[in-house]
Amino acid sequence: MAFDTSEPLTADTFGDELLPGTTLFHGQYRIIRFINSGGFGITYLAKDSLDRDVVIKECFSSTFCRRAETRVRARSQSTREHMSKIVKAFLNEARSLAALKHPNIVGVHQVFEDNDTAYMALDYIRGHDLLDIIEDRRVVLTPDQIVTIAAKLVSAIDYIHSNGLLHCDISPDNIFITQDGEPILIDFGAARRSASGVAEKYSGLSVVKDGYSPHELYAPGGNSGPWSDIYSLAASLHHAITGTAPENCQNRLSAKAEKRPDPLTPLAGAVAGYPKGFLESVDTAMSVVPAARFQTAHAWTQSLPQPVQSSDRKVVLLRRVAPPPLTPQPTQAPVRPRRPTTRVLGPDLSGLRRIGGFTGGWLVDSVTGSVMASETGRGDADPAATMATAIDMAQANLKALGSNREERIDDILITLGRRMHLIRPLDGTLGLCLCVVLDSESANPLLARMQLRRIAQGLRL
Known part of the structure; x- marks a missing residue:
């Protein structure tokens, strides 16, 4: 509750x-x-x-x-x-x-x-969706990992199509990477039935996502087929490879009709580190004209490079860790060997800035009152006092709830004048919580709670 x-x-x-x-x-x-x-x-x-x-x-x-x-x-x-x-x-x-x-x-x-x-x-899948992983600047997906993910997901949509279904909503937020590194295709809410390899004119509800949906899904009566899912999966891989969402297919189609250059730069020749043929296959799968794409997922599989033991590899996410600064050592004295050290970056709270009315946010140990990470906003004349008030309020409320509450508390919302305090305990931790202060006149409480929930779920400690 x-x-x-x-x-x-x-x-x-x-x-x-x-x-x-x-x-x-x-x-x-x-x-x-x-x-x-x-x-x-x-x-x-x-x-x-x-x-x-x-x-x-x-x-x-x-x-x-x-x-x-x-x-x-x-x-x-x-x-x-x-x-x-x-x-x-x-x-x-x-x-x-x-x-x-x-x-x-x-x-x-x-x-x-x-x-x-x-x-x-x-x-229930424990992990993070591909969009979160792409946007987390501390996480690196290597070319080998992306090739492995691609091979498994192409196999998955081939299986879907062979059973007479289309997914019709493939995008990075609908691709989950489990804690073991296995890619899982989720959210079949827009799925529709289609004879394998046969176009289907669809006039009902449809989900389109700019950058990922092919143009045939935008208009009622468009000829959707396996090639539609192929485009969406390729666009999702394009985002993972470049770190940038691909160009809207409608804009690409307009450019083609007006005989202008395609605003989407091909991957082949522009990105290094991938096995021969892989980037070319993604470019083909993202062709604007459906007939120019692979017509079946099996055909795409045939064109993919086959890395050694790729099916047994797991996607272990690598984190960018900044090297410790070098300290000059005196030349006249011998330097004793030092133990290797690793600098661990603090939790990333930058996503809090996207919450409307955001003033400040802190990851707090509610037992000791210590701050593990912080993110400041604009328009606060005294951020130190705001932080102290937020921490005191979090400690007092969580202590008042104590161990007597019958149900787990999702969040606590307190409005004091123009300031809104939102406190969210983190699942699976002892005493850690996110404390956020918002301007109550510009914040949307329901939307803020939903955004904070998502940030807390994706927080990597």
């Missing part, structure tokens, strides 16, 4: 998502916390009847649906029919996905109906 000292908790505090503690499917699942939301649904961390962690995906499109307590209702009479079609499609594709068994595709445990909508129970 969330704890707010300024007002009692209501469903409005949480928006569209189900409240922690909500049970589903005759008590078989219990919602623990919100994870994320997208165009086709909301995902939660939950516990099953055996107290195991699972992910619950709820069919919920905010465009057509609204929440009435726990039940899902059509937003208006005009959207009722479309909502019914969405739920039916969700159930059909979920049952198809439940039959997929591949080491690089998220597993579906159960499909069921409740609250007048549909749900999937999925594997």
Whole structure:
């Protein structure tokens, strides 16, 4: 649950998502916390009847649906029919996905109906999505690791296509890298059925992501097929290779129509360190014209270089560690051997700056009051006093909760005049919490809590 000292908790505090503690499917699942939301649904961390962690995906499109307590209702009479079609499609594709068994595709445990909508129970994957890894400047993905990731994901989409399905929403945030370094394709909310290798004209709901979606997914009636997933996967790999999201396919198509140069620079010849043929294959897979791409994932696999024992390699993320400064030593005295030392960078809190109204943030040991890392914002005339107040408030509130609370506290929100204090204990740690101070007139409390949740989940200590 969330704890707010300024007002009692209501469903409005949480928006569209189900409240922690909500049970589903005759008590078989219990919602623990919100994870994320997208165009086709909301995902939660939950516990099953055996107290195991699972992910619950709820069919919920905010465009057509609204929440009435726990039940899902059509937003208006005009959207009722479309909502019914969405739920039916969700159930059909979920049952198809439940039959997929591949080491690089998220597993579906159960499909069921409740609250007048549909749900999937999925594997809970511990790790980080590829987008987080790319944006974490302290993490390095080597060319060998990216080649290995690519081979496994191309195999995964080949398997999906051979089962008559298209993913239609592949992007770095839908590719998870587990703690063992295994890439897992997640979020099949936009999946649709298609005869293998045959184009499908689609006129229903679709998810498009600039930079990753091919142009045929933008317009109703576009001829989507295996080549559409191939483009999206190649665009995701392009982002991992260059560190920059690729150019919007619509802009590339316009340039081609106007006989201007493609605004996307080919990888081949521009990036070093990759085996021969790999970058060329990614460039081919990202061709603007569908017919110029690989038409099947199997064809892409055939063109990929085959590194020795690549299937057995795990992606161990390397961290950039700045070398310690060199200290001049006196030449007249002998220098005694020194033990090698490693300088560990502090936790990165720079993501806090993206929260609206951000004034300052600190990673704090609530027991001792010591600050492990900090991030300052703008417009604070006395940041030291603000930090001291935030730490004191965090210690007092967490101490008051003590060991008597029956449920885990997700966050504490306190509004004092123009300042809003947001305190979030970190899961799996003893006493560590994030303390953030926001300007209450420019901050969005619900959005801030969601952003802080994501930052806390991705924090590497």
